[in-house]
Amino acid sequence: MIDIVNDGRVRVLRLNRPESKNAFNEALYDLLTEALIEADDDNGVAVVVITGSGDSFSSGTDVVELGQRMSDPSFSPGKHGFPGLANKLVDFSKPLLCAVNGLGLGIGVTILGLSDMVFMATSARVKCPFTDLALAPEAASSFTFPLIMGRQNATWMLLSSEWISAEQCFEMGLAYKLCSDEDLMNTTMEHAQVLASKPISSLIASKKVVMAPLREQIQSARKREDAAFSELLGKPANIEALTAFAEKRDPDFSSLGE
Numbered sequence: 001m002i003d004i005v006n007d008g009r010v011r012v013l014r015l016n017r018p019e020s021k022n023a024f025n026e027a028l029y030d031l032l033t034e035a036l037i038e039a040d041d042d043n044g045v046a047v048v049v050i051t052g053s054g055d056s057f058s059s060g061t062d063v064v065e066l067g068q069r070m071s072d073p074s075f076s077p078g079k080h081g082f083p084g085l086a087n088k089l090v091d092f093s094k095p096l097l098c099a100v101n102g103l104g105l106g107i108g109v110t111i112l113g114l115s116d117m118v119f120m121a122t123s124a125r126v127k128c129p130f131t132d133l134a135l136a137p138e139a140a141s142s143f144t145f146p147l148i149m150g151r152q153n154a155t156w157m158l159l160s161s162e163w164i165s166a167e168q169c170f171e172m173g174l175a176y177k178l179c180s181d182e183d184l185m186n187t188t189m190e191h192a193q194v195l196a197s198k199p200i201s202s203l204i205a206s207k208k209v210v211m212a213p214l215r216e217q218i219q220s221a222r223k224r225e226d227a228a229f230s231e232l233l234g235k236p237a238n239i240e241a242l243t244a245f246a247e248k249r250d251p252d253f254s255s256l257g258e
Contacts (some may be wrong), residue, residue, distance in 0.1 A: 002031045003053070007189065009046035009196040011039050021059035022052045024085075026078035028062075033080040035087045046196040046203060047187055049097035049216050050115070052108075057124065059105025063133070063248055064244050074172075082107070083226075089114040090218055093204045095195050099126045099188040100166070100175070106138070109157075112174060114143030114218075116207065119188040120175040124166040130214070132161040132251070134237035135226035139240055143221035149173045 003014040007186060013035050015022040024032075032050075039045045052058055061082065071073045072081060080088075085091040089096070099117045112118045112126075130137055137158050139143075145154035149172035157164055170178040179187045232238055237256050244251035 001028050002035055004035060006045070008179040009044060009195065009200075010049060010192045011042075011045045011047070011089075012049045012051065012189075014051050015058055018054045018056075020062060021054070021056035021103065022080070022108070023059045023062040025062040026081055029082045029085050030078040033085045033088050036092055037086075039089075040093055043200070045094065046198070046200045047095045047192045048095065049099055050099045050111070051188070052184065053102050054100040057098075057100045057102050057104040058106075058108030058111075058116055059103060060108050060129070062243065066242065078106055079247065082138075086222065089139070090215065090222075091208065095192075095207060096202070097188055097192055099184055100126070101128075101181070101184055103201040109194070109211075110137070110139035110144075113141050113148060114139060117191065118128045118169075118175045119177045119179055119184060120169055121165045121179055121181045121184040121192070121217065122134055122166050123181050123194075124169075125163050126169060126174075127161065127163045129156050129161045133157055133241045134251075134253070135232050137225055138229065140211075140218040140225065142225055143217055169180055195224040206224075 001015070001017050003016050003099065005012045005014070013032065015028070015032070017023065017028055036048065037154060041050045067112055071076070094115070096115045097117045098112055100112070100118065100120040102121065102124055104112075104124065109126040109128050128137065128141070141158060145158060153172045158160070166175065169175040177187055237253055239255065240253065241251045
């Protein structure tokens, strides 16, 4: 589910779950978390790049599995799951680059706010489907997105559940570079190699001082989001959203009071 390739001191983690457009089930959450832990601990790795396979970066949390988790009391969560991955993304000590090669939804978008640099293919598009699922933002995006792109842009992205083009992401500051599909990995790797040529100790120290003022606010945002998510999960609107997804229809929230 993850292809791992080293190019000098750059480690590329490619999400590879094509049957679900690289959606995160519990197994993939665990695998990416473990891969980040291993890269952080490896003295030969200076920079990590996350990208996707096929036409998708990641289609977010596996909604089918999420529905099973809600309906099956015997469902067994992974070792790390979503919380563990979010924790590791926040605490990852080395430069973390994302190369968004195609569509990104949910965690496939909010992960960008926890990375250090984002490179995006022109054909890519992203969507935060939280209100479509009758849920709330995740992965500290309620803090990172306004910080990166301004409050109004972040509000539209987080509340509208509308698709946002790669060009819009670049204009709003969510993407550092906008690349042709063919040049995405070359451009990402060129930048990764520049960083990887520097002393790892200096990269770690520099990222630490950049992130230090933000970590407490990120963790506070996550606590607020987790509380909102827990309050909404399993409520009538959320059940209608997940049922509609399974039945391949648009949800109808018009008759619901909440």
